[in-house]
Amino acid sequence: MRSYRRHRLLVSVLLCALAVLAARPTAAGEDPGSDTGTGIGPATGPSAEVVRLYEEAAVATQQYEAGRKEAEDQRTQAQRAEALLDAQRRHIAALHEDLGRIARAQYRSSGGLPVAAHMILADSPEGLMRGQHAFSQADLAVNNAISKNERAEARLAADEARAAAQWQALEKRNVQLAALKADIEQKLETARSELQGQADAAVAAGACRGAVRLDQPETGFTDGDWVAPVETYELSASYGSGGARWSSRHTGQDFAVPIGTPVRAVGAGRVVKVSCGGPFGMEIVIKHAGGYYTQYAHLASLAVDQGERVGAGQWIGQSGTTGNSTGPHLHFEARVTPESGSAVNPVSWLSARGVSL
Known part of the structure; x- marks a missing residue:
């Protein structure tokens, strides 16, 4: 079983990281006194509270x-x-x-x-x-x-x-x-x-608050090179389905999950896009080997920054209902480019990598 808990940094590396972060400009809408944007030290706020309660719920x-x-x-x-x-x-x-x-x-x-x-x-x-x-x-x-x-x-x-x-x-x-x-x-x-209230405020301002670094509980869900984007779910709107909510056809697979559900990277890769605002609300796009990309949309919080490398099963955010969303769910896409309009069937794409939904 892999564990994606953060390892302790060497003192010298930590000092360098602090120096870089001290010189980094504060993002719009980000509280300079908050520890949710840097990932240094224990995270607090609704994201951490949801995580803690999910852990308590698991024990309960x-x-x-x-x-x-x-x-x-x-x-x-x-x-x-x-x-x-x-x-x-x-x-x-x-x-x-x-x-x-x-x-x-x-x-x-x-x-x-x-x-x-x-x-x-x-x-x-x-x-x-x-x-x-x-x-x-x-x-x-x-x-x-x-x-x-x-x-x-x-x-x-x-x-x-x-x-x-x-x-x-x-x-x-x-x-x-x-x-x-x-x-x-x-x-x-x-x-x-x-958590959703703060996410909506960030999306309305068009500025993400930055990654909320939270210790990730160990789970057998991370075994393998490819995994589903959420651990427990119900499938809702499927790829290619029609409806008044979309301009043409639905371009991804929706996973009906409660707000705050951990969202995981389906495979190893690099985060190429983190954004707030627009129809997808808070979203993350990851580039994988072979030239494919995956998108995770309508999130309530982010746990990674743009440019960061992630592993299969790593916690990258929490689900929500930001943007053009009718209820809590994760919108997941597999693409051949990082932008909309290049989506392929995500169910078949994951199935080809050994993940059955």
Whole structure:
């Protein structure tokens, strides 16, 4: 797995870079006191907040999935406990029936008189002994039946309490999971809104704020020489499709993703264009080996500068809905020149490089 986390610079190189940046003129619309345009030091602001929340969301999702599995296990255990309780209730009913049967048998065998009465009325020692034996046997049977019944009822009460506790724990866990998910979604929505607001302001001014240097989380998504431009997505408008939104035909492939979604370079290359304004809003164009170019448009933030070299899977920006856009998505093109009008089918182009969308 490749990692595109920034490596520490040697002190001498850092000093040179600082000297160059100190002499660099401030871009229009860029806050001289902001650290989002230089990439030196930890980045702050809505871009960093969205990144942090995406990382929290990833952890929360893992917790949610683990909790959901735990809840399913609890549900299975509770249902199994309910089945055992039903079996225990049937067993107790059978014990009650046994007690009744013993009582009825004693009544029939004693001619309607209790066993003790037969012993008192015995007319011989042998009759008395038989009566005593019968009394002992009957007393033992009754005591055994009563003892079994009491133990079964005690087990039933304990198991019912345990089953109720399992259902309560399940309900509590589900409430916690729902609250965790809702909290992350609310925070993400707030951060995305702020990020898009700043992006719209930059596009309206026609000046990008500069690259926001953010540590990039490691991901297996970067394996291979070519990758998809976003990790998870739904395909929307396709290459060549028609509609009132475009002057002729759609020139790229749209990926429906939320604002702030990491956008990645599909392959190694050099950034030849970074711009704000116009129908594409914030956009990046990268030149790849073989003379092909890829475009990433309607972004909400930039993570690279013009002239920079990038690797396959490197985070180059965050998706948004700047420019001529009807909703959050990434517009992706493959071209034979860096300019519009030279696009080829990006799905086929990526497929030829081993990337299936």
